[in-house]
Amino acid sequence: MLLAIDVGNTNIVLGLFDGEELSASWRIKTDARTTADEMILTFRGLLAGEREIDGIALCSTVPAVLHEMRVMFERYFADTPTVIVEPGTKTGVPVLTDNPKEVGADRIVNTIAAHHQYGGPCIVVDFGTSTNLDVVSAKGEFLGGALAPGIEISIEALASRAAQLRKVELVRPRSVIGKNTVEALQSGALYGFAGQVDGLVDRIVDELGEVTAVVATGGLAPIVVQESQTITHYDPELTLTGLRLVFEKNVDRS
Secondary structure, three states, X not given: OEEEEEEOOOEEEEEEEEOOEEEEEEEEEOOOOOXXXXXXXXXXXXHOOOOOOOEEEEEEOOHHHHHXXXXXXXXXOOOOOEEEOOOOOOOOOOEOOOOHHHOOHHHHHHHHHHHHHHOOOEEEEEEOOEEEEEEEOOOOOEEEEEEEEOHHHHHHHHHHHOOOOOOOOOOOOOOOOXXXXXXHHHHHXXXXXXXXXXXXXXXXXXXXXXXXXXXXXOOOHHHHXXXXXXXXXXXXXXXHHHHHHHHHHHOOOO
């Protein structure tokens, strides 16, 4: 069984692959203070009753967590083939940006998965701590993209800076025209971010040409997908699939 681990700023997503099939997945909160010994207790609890792990693939956008993950792998998975996606890791994705080393590992992993699943050119919209729009060429190259503040960050910032406003549950309000403060905030967040994504996608398409797919992923994607006019696919396991593909490029388990 391959254990794929996607460490984001807000959540850590784990997936267990039996061959190409994702047999189980979990989402836990990211805490940069967690130690390797604490991590292994959590992992053992989640993996209890599962078959033996014979491979690990990891990408991380949180350096402190990545460090503790390395310690955990060395201490508790020393004999398990492990691939950490970082500069120098074989991914098969040419990164056509000014400074390829500054591109987050999760964006590269999403690129390989999106091209594998949907062909190209395509656009990946990853709704997480930030909202990332990543552009994949017809050849599977990472062309660059756009980064915007994430939905939760934006709402938290608004609530912290405006004395009469507060955080609200991100659900569809009764109408776009909110009849109270909560509904007005929900309308601005939901329809505002859907419009932001649609506007950016339209501009990317104007510059790039037609795309085969606009793929949404990330923990907050379900909130926006149904309101967007440009998103064509929702793939919650896109990053995990990309990790599996990167692992297969680097480890021969035949």
